[in-house]
Structure formats: structure tokens, C-alpha cells
Amino acid sequence: MTTDAALRATTQNSLCPIARTTSLISDSWTPLLLRELMVGRNRFAEMQSSLDISKAVLSQRLRTLEDNGVIERREYQERPPRHEYHLTEKGWALWDVLLAMWGFGDAWLFRDGAGMEIVHASTKERVEPVLVDRNSGERIDVRKTRLRIRER
């Protein structure tokens, strides 16, 4: 992959999609918080107890995700007002990032064979996340790629 000055900025204004996503989720709690939401823990108390995270930190992370359109609040009780946090379409799209993390972690961080598997709900067949090029269906070799600025 060749490089470009456009990669330089490390903020959310960088032209690099990795940099932008990093500024959104690269926090030691956020991927786990997204995981909780994906498995159906949508209430503050559930997430707090499951992750053993402080209320202040959890509130702050949820606010950031809400501000970025990754989650939205839904009231499930009026008096007193209580709400749940639900992933938006944008939030569900982060599933691919979590799946890629799953694939790496499963392959490289469980050398003793312990661990978990993802299976299809109906067939119980094992699901193995793998990243491919949408067009060719083949694995992407970083050393055979280049970057270019997109023409508008």
C-alpha cells in the first residue's frame, strides 16, 4: 500500500477511514459496550452490571455513541421515565468491525484452544468471519493494494 499526506491527520477529519473509525470506537470500553447492545442488553443497569463499569464512564460512552448517531434512546416506561439504548442502522454496521475483532482474537489469542464459537441459530453450523473483496470474493493482500484519493 502506498501512502499519502492525506493519511496524516489523526483526527475525525482525516481522509483515512481507519482514522475516523478509530476516533469513534477506539476506546477500551466502546467495543464491549457495542457487543452488549448487539446481544440484547439495552438497559443501563444491565450493561453496568455485565461490564462492571462505573456509572460515570458508562454514561459518558453512551452519550458519545448517541451524539454520533450510533445508538438512540427509546422510552419504555413513562412514569418515572425510563429508556433503553438501541443501535441505529449505523450502529449495527459496526458489527463487521466487531466480527473482524472476533476473527483475529479467535485465531491468535486463544492458543490453548479455549474460547467460544459463533454458530447459526437454526443449523448450529459454525460461522467463521473472514474479510474479502466484495467484487472478487477473495482475501485482500495488503501488499498488493494502493490508496488513492476518491474523485467526487
Next chain:
Amino acid sequence: MTTDAALRATTQNSLCPIARTTSLISDSWTPLLLRELMVGRNRFAEMQSSLDISKAVLSQRLRTLEDNGVIERREYQERPPRHEYHLTEKGWALWDVLLAMWGFGDAWLFRDGAGMEIVHASTKERVEPVLVDRNSGERIDVRKTRLRIRER
């Protein structure tokens, strides 16, 4: 996806591959540092200048990656001793996580159409990272999956 008490631990000993990978790379600098190494910036001064990161922080992140077998040092000059940092096989495997971040960022964080593309070095065809199930070749719908403890 159903849940399990095995997901609970948030440390590097969790049975959840997402949790383990989080503890390895979920830091606002580490994904960008991995990107630098993948595009061929292997020397301390190059990375420091490209990322505009403090020497102390860069040293610390490189040490963590080295301790975890993600990168290795190679001496390229003897007197005075100078070395470069290179990704190991395990380090290159993180490319999939970065590609998934790329895919999400490109789809959701560039609504104005600006941005970059990954292209094949030879054909210049656009590469579009997408996550599929290795066996079926199809996208993975989180709502149709379950988790189970792997049998050894």
C-alpha cells in the same frame, strides 16, 4: 446472538474474542500505528512525525505491541545501533480488523463524498472490504447467530 456468563470478564482472560482483541488494540493510537507499519513506515522517527505523537506515548505503544508479539525489532545499523519495527505474522493478521474499520468508516463517516479508496496495485480496480462467513460466502446477520463455548 444469545449471551453467556463467559462474556462477562472484560479482561484479556475473557472467553470472548472481541474482549481479548479490545485489550490488545483498542487504544486511540494503536490502530493508526498499525496502519503506519502496514504502509511501510517502520522507523520510530517516521512514525512519530507522521502521527504527530509524543515520543513517550509512541515508545509505550510499541513496547506493548512487541510484548504481545504483534511487532518485532530488526537492527538495520550496528554503530550506533538503530532498529526498525516490523509486523509479525500475528501483526499482519490485524489487517482484517483495520479493513473492517476502513469499510465502516468509508460507508458511514464520509457523507460528503470525500475520502480515499483502496485499489489493486496492478489493475487499479477498487477493493471493497466486506465481511462474510468463510463457508457460505454470505454476509453474517448477527440476529441469526448464537454463541457457544467451544468444545476442546
